[in-house]
Amino acid sequence: MHIPLLDLKAQYDSIKQELDQAVHRVIESQKFILGPDVESCETAVAQYCKTRFACGISSGTDALIIALMCENIGTGHEVITSPYTFFATAGSIARVGATPVFVDIDPDTYNLAPDQIQKKITAKTKAIMPVHLYGQVADMDPIVSIAKKHQLTVIEDACQAIGAEYKGKRAGSIGDYGCFSFFPSKNLGCFGDGGIVVTNDEDRAKKLKMLRAHGSSPKYYHPLIGGNFRLDSIQAAVITVKIKYLDGWSNKRQENAQYYERLFIESGMVKKVPLSLPETKTNRHIFNQFIIRVPKRDELITFLKEKTIGCEIYYPLPLHVQECFRYLGYREGDFPESEKAAKETIAIPIYPELEKPQMEYVVNSFKTFYGI
Numbered sequence: 001m002h003i004p005l006l007d008l009k010a011q012y013d014s015i016k017q018e019l020d021q022a023v024h025r026v027i028e029s030q031k032f033i034l035g036p037d038v039e040s041c042e043t044a045v046a047q048y049c050k051t052r053f054a055c056g057i058s059s060g061t062d063a064l065i066i067a068l069m070c071e072n073i074g075t076g077h078e079v080i081t082s083p084y085t086f087f088a089t090a091g092s093i094a095r096v097g098a099t100p101v102f103v104d105i106d107p108d109t110y111n112l113a114p115d116q117i118q119k120k121i122t123a124k125t126k127a128i129m130p131v132h133l134y135g136q137v138a139d140m141d142p143i144v145s146i147a148k149k150h151q152l153t154v155i156e157d158a159c160q161a162i163g164a165e166y167k168g169k170r171a172g173s174i175g176d177y178g179c180f181s182f183f184p185s186k187n188l189g190c191f192g193d194g195g196i197v198v199t200n201d202e203d204r205a206k207k208l209k210m211l212r213a214h215g216s217s218p219k220y221y222h223p224l225i226g227g228n229f230r231l232d233s234i235q236a237a238v239i240t241v242k243i244k245y246l247d248g249w250s251n252k253r254q255e256n257a258q259y260y261e262r263l264f265i266e267s268g269m270v271k272k273v274p275l276s277l278p279e280t281k282t283n284r285h286i287f288n289q290f291i292i293r294v295p296k297r298d299e300l301i302t303f304l305k306e307k308t309i310g311c312e313i314y315y316p317l318p319l320h321v322q323e324c325f326r327y328l329g330y331r332e333g334d335f336p337e338s339e340k341a342a343k344e345t346i347a348i349p350i351y352p353e354l355e356k357p358q359m360e361y362v363v364n365s366f367k368t369f370y371g372i
């Protein structure tokens, strides 16, 4: 049985007509830059995230960069973040000229460990950038309270967590900025690159809109130096269609996660192997990825690939030991939980259209591999 890690075609086929019509409507209008499609998308996303404003951006990476630019964060500044995330988190900090300062993760949630933030704060610290990895919101109460105490900005890297909740609050609405990606493999993906920043602050929303169009207001007058960080109208139209289905898809992912949990527990593997299933703390986890911590990880991956089961390592090398960040002076051993997670975890298929026999095949393949 061939089971891909993600099956985007199944999702597309389920709402093909509506998506095709939306894209064709934009093509017919020949209005490809900003305008009503981007505005509708912003309204829909702000409403979904329970924030006052949203600003459509060219990608999730650019969403992080523009949030940093909006706070005038650059050379001589430090931003605290996790080393166990997709590269763009720390990459965006370095690209505005600031220094990423890493803090290790909580091994249960893979998110920033709040109790280790305080000791990393210096006079140069300007912001904290927590990541809501795999679809679960980081422990935001202590993060926001440390930020308030030191007057730091909180920029949520919510790229993997649209619709996730923390104590009833939606991802992206808790800090000063929430940054999202519409990369096709996220829970809400477009037909290329795209992203959005949400905020509850009107001045920040206005500045973001200027910055995404070369810092201009009005057109051809530039109070600020911005860039071309616009979300395409076609991508905005795709998102406006898809967002109506997002909760249904996220619920299906949660149901799949529950079914996996049942299968893994009933198989005895959790205790006997042992393997660790994802831990959902107080949040609404939207399972962008279903991550298991396993022994003999690399051999297991080879075995699953032979069984044509899609799986992946997110992420094999933490950011503090990446070649491009050598200048930061970190070494192997500095963040043991991140390093351990990078060596022990595996992502297995969790997409909404996945069917029970497919999940059973995945779990049975694990059983064969571990001889259970």
Ligand SMILES: *Cc1c(COP(=O)(O)O)cnc(C)c1O
Binding pocket: 059, 060, 061, 062, 085, 086, 088, 089, 131, 157, 159, 160, 180, 181, 182, 183, 193, 194, 195
């Ligand atoms: C996907 C992702 C990004 C970057 O988004 P792009 O749209 O690919 O630029 C940033 N941070 C995290 C945690 C992500 O998963």
